[in-house]
Amino acid sequence: MDELNTTRTPLAGRVAAADRPGSTPQNIAVGIILNPKHPATLRAYAELVPELRNAGAHYRSMTTTVERSGRWQAEQLISWGADTVIILGGDGTIRATAPVLAEADILTFLVPTGTANVLSRHIGLRSCRHAIEHCVSTIASFIRDGAPPNLRNVPINTAEFRTADGARHGTVFISLAGIGGDARAVAHHHASLGLLGYAWGAARALFAADFTASAGDNACMRDTASTWDNTNTGEGTASRPVWSVMASKVARPAGPIAVFPEAHVDAQTFSMLTVGPFPHSPMARCRAWAGIAAACLQGRPDTHPLMNYRRTTETTVTVESPVPAQLDGDLIGDCLELRVSAGEKTLRVSAPAS
Numbered sequence: 001m002d003e004l005n006t007t008r009t010p011l012a013g014r015v016a017a018a019d020r021p022g023s024t025p026q027n028i029a030v031g032i033i034l035n036p037k038h039p040a041t042l043r044a045y046a047e048l049v050p051e052l053r054n055a056g057a058h059y060r061s062m063t064t065t066v067e068r069s070g071r072w073q074a075e076q077l078i079s080w081g082a083d084t085v086i087i088l089g090g091d092g093t094i095r096a097t098a099p100v101l102a103e104a105d106i107l108t109f110l111v112p113t114g115t116a117n118v119l120s121r122h123i124g125l126r127s128c129r130h131a132i133e134h135c136v137s138t139i140a141s142f143i144r145d146g147a148p149p150n151l152r153n154v155p156i157n158t159a160e161f162r163t164a165d166g167a168r169h170g171t172v173f174i175s176l177a178g179i180g181g182d183a184r185a186v187a188h189h190h191a192s193l194g195l196l197g198y199a200w201g202a203a204r205a206l207f208a209a210d211f212t213a214s215a216g217d218n219a220c221m222r223d224t225a226s227t228w229d230n231t232n233t234g235e236g237t238a239s240r241p242v243w244s245v246m247a248s249k250v251a252r253p254a255g256p257i258a259v260f261p262e263a264h265v266d267a268q269t270f271s272m273l274t275v276g277p278f279p280h281s282p283m284a285r286c287r288a289w290a291g292i293a294a295a296c297l298q299g300r301p302d303t304h305p306l307m308n309y310r311r312t313t314e315t316t317v318t319v320e321s322p323v324p325a326q327l328d329g330d331l332i333g334d335c336l337e338l339r340v341s342a343g344e345k346t347l348r349v350s351a352p353a354s
Contacts, residue, residue: 028084028139030059031077033070033097035089040113044088044128048111051132055140064089070096078104086135090114091328094347095174098156102345107149109135109350116329118175122250122265123152123351134352149350152266155343157249162337164322172343173327175265176253179317179338180244181275183324184208186331206289210241210277212320217272217312243276243306245317247340253329257296262311268342272315274308313342 030052034041045061052059060080062073070089074097077085085101086109087093094110101108111131112120125131141147159177160170185205246253247270248260263271275292278285288306295304302309322334 028057028143029081030057030139031074031080031082031085032059032061033064033073033077033085033087033089033093034061035064035070035093035113037064038090038113038115040128041088044111044113044132047129048086048088048132048135051136052139055136056143057139064093064096069093071100073097074100074106078106082106084109084139086111088113091116091118091175092330094119095172095328095330098154098174098347099172099345102156102347105348107151107348107350109138111135116254118250118253118329119154119265119349121252122175123154123349124354125352130352134350138350150353152349152351153346154266154349155249155268156345156347157270157343158341159327160339161325161332161335164334164336166336169332171327171332173340174347175250175328176246176248177325177327177338177340178244178246179319179325179335180211180213180242180323181205181208182244182246183326183331186324186326186329207282207285208243210243211323212239213242213245213317213323214239215245215274215315215317217310217315239320241277242274243278244274245315245338246273246275247271247312247315248273258299259296259301260309261299261301262309266346269311269313270315270340270342272310272312276306278306315340 032045032048034045036042049059060077060082062076064070064073070093074085078100084107085097087097088111090112091114093114109131110120110123110125112125112128120131125134138149142149154174156172156174157177158170159173160168162168182205248263249265249267249270251258251260251263253259260271260273278288292301292304292307295301295307301307316337316339318337319335322336325332325335325338
């Protein structure tokens with residue numbers, strides 16, 4: 001492994017320079033961050049490294065741990081002189097590394113080896129093998145002839161939350177935030193491995209009790225059918241029972257169905273969804289969920305009266321008693337308040353040409 005000078009011009013600058021007459025691309029220093037939690041990571045790494053060597057790239061690898069989930073590794077690779085970073089992991093690993101990589105304007109490649117891999121799917125990476133092929137071919141093309149990569153600028157969104165003990169916390173997320181029923185589904189996903197765990201959690205959450213919440217948005221557009229306030233942008237709303245409140249930048253947070261048909265991963269606004277309130281009787285609740293499923297399968301989830309959509313750049317959800325909350329599919333605990341804001345900094349991700 002060749003250690004490279006940390007004063008090298010970042011790949012972002014060399015991509016632009018490659019378009020100028022007479023420029024000559026240089027070898028690329030590639031940083032690799034691996035999350036070993038998933039067996040697919042080590043298999044993907046074993047495939048990736050020989051192909052990077054054949055492409056003429058220098059590389060350095062770092063593994064995440066429970067204590068250091070990616071941020072520290074990203075900082076170390078930038079100090080080493082990485083021109084680009086490849087992340088082998090899921091949405092949680094991306095979330096941990098994204099603020100550092102965005103601040104340094106580092107071009108990032110994703111190899112989805114997590115469970116849901118929501119961001120990877122939404123930028124067009126169909127599988128782990130497809131991602132490796134895209135990564136290696138893009139780097140090889142730049143080394144060989146300076147061909148610039150196809151980029152997606154993914155905003156890094158911010159979240160502030162108040163936990164049941166009253167403590168306040170701040171962090172970031174990429175694709176999805178939610179409080180209530182959707183987070184209850186996440187809370188139970190460890191009951192089984194992989195996507196089966198999420199399916200089991202979702203099944204248990206369908207009959208979770210509604211909770212009382214109020215929300216205040218800085219909204220740029222609201223669905224006129226919404227049962228929450230549609231007129232006073234920036235003002236709070238009256239408390240009412242709901243099953244879940246979610247903010248999404250992706251159309252399909254789980255599975256093939258577009259639950260958020262207007263959401264885009266590189267959009268400046270969230271697609272907000274309030275679900276509920278549901279009837280109390282089990283039979284009526286089953287009928288309500290069947291109606292929602294039918295509307296989603298028809299590609300028109302917004303037509304169901306219990307699915308209320310709006311667009312916003314910021315929202316704060318306050319609840320009367322602690323309710324589970326999640327960010328990018330990871331449970332953050334029982335919360336009394338969740339505030340999400342659309343991010344201004346972006347992660348530059350290489351994506352397949354559409």
